[in-house]
Amino acid sequence: MREWIDHLAATNELIGSLPRGFLYTIGIALGCTAVLLFVSLFAGEIVWMERRVAGRMQARIGPNRVGPQGLLQFLADGVKLLAKEDVIPAGADKPVFLLAPIIVFAGAFAAFAAIPFGYGLVPADMNVGLFFILSISSIEVVGVIMAGWASNSKWAVLGAMREVAQVVSYEMPLAISALTVVVLSGTLNLTDIALQQSGGIWNWYVLQSPATFAGFFIFFTAMLAALKRAPFDLPEAESELVAGFHTEYTGFRFAVFFLAEYSGMFLFAILTAVLFFGGWNSGFGLESLLSGEAERWVGALILFVKSCFFLFVMIWVRWSLPRYRVDKVMYLCYKVLLPWSVVAVVVAALQVLLFSALGWSR
């Protein structure tokens, strides 16, 4: 972000004449607004995408009436949700109940601060980007537990309990499988990780080592658990717990939970594309044909298309696989994903040692 503003100030006289601190403040405020707007609107479109894909997988069509091909369906749904009565259940812990959706929303959106949408298109280019994203996105869980506990409902409490049990089991394989890439790249900065994957498709980290190849599948599985999506949607489990932790939420508060869930999907889709699938690099040298701003925005588009693909895979998984039993989730996370992710990190470390001993670059 800062680099970009500097670049703009250097090239444009009017912008360059303004004081730099003012420019940064305005730039950051505008950037945050743009990211928030884009992510909120796109989260709505992910809902549409999910319903259309689910429809096709069940040999039906899905919403196609509101707007072209149903693209504006989420607006109609949003207006409907805003018109609903705002119910706070009797006996609910009111302050916690009201705070929970805010925390879920903040946790889901704060993580976008470190997400690179393209080269230089990152709101805050921090050197601990990956660590920041993984830790901030976990704050969402606190909101979920608060929502479940404060609702004074059996379903909600059961959902929150399941979420607690799930979070302690998926967090470790999620972080450790992301470490495979960090071990190879030697940085937590997502921009640097994406830059290291420029060039051909074989430079993408998923094809760099068997460790990252396995790491990708572990990361993706743990990610589905982190997003509370099927087959790991135990905390909301419609068929068992009505709606789990957000059973008692109505209207706008429910919409906030929904929005946070789908923007979390977008977050992790971009993260997967950046970590394992070359970020904004097309993989066949498209960038070398372009330069400057065009390269930046085409790169952003490529990253967007890649993240859309991962969104599709997430939706595909959701409409294919049935929900896991609670103990099976524990089994999968502790006994399968965790040991294999540790093995993957060790293999990645050995590869780095071996390559440096042989004098190869990666």
Added chain:
Amino acid sequence: MGYFRRVWQGVRTTAKGMKITWDHFFTKPTTIQYPEEEPYFSPYERGIHEFEPDKCIVCFLCAKACPVDCIKIEGSPGKNAVLTKYEIDYNKCLFCALCVDPCPVDCIHMGQQYDLSAFDRTKDVKIDFTKGEGPWRTAKTSAEPGAGLRLEE
């Protein structure tokens, strides 16, 4: 089952399940976009009746056969039969086609018209077939007269 076999089976069955939905993703949706597309009906579909007032000899056999008494006929029977009213109340009609069989001149049969929606329950749902076309028969989806297969054929 051993640990490794269990992990392998998990991977294998997941891939198998994903394959099934992937194949279904490319099948044609079975949905019929109702107002724009017309659903297919069997030739034996029992929709709203088709009635030919010129043939009718006012014998009241259809009204007698009707199990719910939804056919009201006014007119004079006989050699020079005059039919002044032939009204079917679709509030009551259960589309059993029992009125079709007894007709000696084959003037009533079941049509293909499936769209039974109407705005006024007291007026629109009763059709007097002597007064030309009822509200449904003028609808876009109205099948051609005689399209319904006559049951005795």
